[in-house]
Amino acid sequence: AALLRRQASLTGKHVLVTAGPTREMIDPVRCLTNPATGTMGFALARAAARRGAQVTLISGPTWLPTPPGVTRIDVTSAQEMYEATLQHAPTADFIFMAAAVADYTPVETAPSKLKKTDDELVLRLRRTPDILAELGRRRRPDQVLVGFALETDNALANARNKLRHKNLDWIALNRLNEPGAGFGTGTNRLTLLHRSGHQEELPLLPKDEAAEVLLDRVLTRYADSNA
Numbered sequence: 001a002a003l004l005r006r007q008a009s010l011t012g013k014h015v016l017v018t019a020g021p022t023r024e025m026i027d028p029v030r031c032l033t034n035p036a037t038g039t040m041g042f043a044l045a046r047a048a049a050r051r052g053a054q055v056t057l058i059s060g061p062t063w064l065p066t067p068p069g070v071t072r073i074d075v076t077s078a079q080e081m082y083e084a085t086l087q088h089a090p091t092a093d094f095i096f097m098a099a100a101v102a103d104y105t106p107v108e109t110a111p112s113k114l115k116k117t118d119d120e121l122v123l124r125l126r127r128t129p130d131i132l133a134e135l136g137r138r139r140r141p142d143q144v145l146v147g148f149a150l151e152t153d154n155a156l157a158n159a160r161n162k163l164r165h166k167n168l169d170w171i172a173l174n175r176l177n178e179p180g181a182g183f184g185t186g187t188n189r190l191t192l193l194h195r196s197g198h199q200e201e202l203p204l205l206p207k208d209e210a211a212e213v214l215l216d217r218v219l220t221r222y223a224d225s226n227a
């Protein structure tokens with residue numbers, strides 16, 4: 001039915017989107033990563049560009065083609081994504097942090113290929129910087145900050161905590177154990193949570209439609225609060 005309420009314009013606005021997985025190198029030929037494909041972030045970038053925004057898309061490794069009219073910056077590691085995102089954030093009016101950023105990276109990357117000598121191998125990992133939390137600390141009052149959350153248990157409570165602790169306007173919750181949701185499915189069942197407490201469950205949608213509806217909700221509330 002009328003899922004799309006308005007088609008608000010983004011002309012003159014700068015939209016920053018992150019997408020895809022990150023890749024943390026163990027040695028020159030092995031890495032830690034996750035199954036994210038970048039589909040959701042690329043769909044958001046495409047939808048924002050279609051509405052006239054200047055779009056910067058910071059992408060981890062993916063085979064997806066760059067949407068028309070979008071400026072793409074390719075990165076590999078969480079640290080690289082952190083640097084590129086913080087560099088472009090100050091001029092952004094809307095930031096969508098759709099990337100699946102690795103939480104841990106090897107303490108050291110071996111300069112040459114590790115040989116399989118022992119039966120067991122212990123990797124030492126350290127936390128990566130939380131990009132979204134840093135954006136939340138540095139945000140301008142007029143900047144709209146949208147995060148994503150991937151949860152399996154206590155989904156709503158965990159998402160609400162992330163919304164508050166990272167100082168976000170919105171968080172889009174993806175419940176991995178619901179049919180049709182998550183990695184590589186092509187569809188999404190998002191729950192949108194706003195900092196005001198407002199909550200909306202979206203139906204199961206193709207990711208490009210979920211992106212349109214998310215953008216629509218964010219823009220509608222933005223227009224209402226700046227009216």
Ligand code: CTP
Nearest residue numbers: 097098099101128129130131132147148149150
């Ligand atoms: N995120 C980020 N930098 C990180 C980790 C996550 O910017 N190093 C962002 C993600 O892009 C997402 C949001 O934070 O928009 C929530 O990511 P998620 O993995 O669900 O939560 P975490 O805060 O990493 O906590 P946990 O994985 O322990 O649930």
Ligand code: CA
Nearest residue numbers: 100101102103
């Ligand atoms: Ca995480």
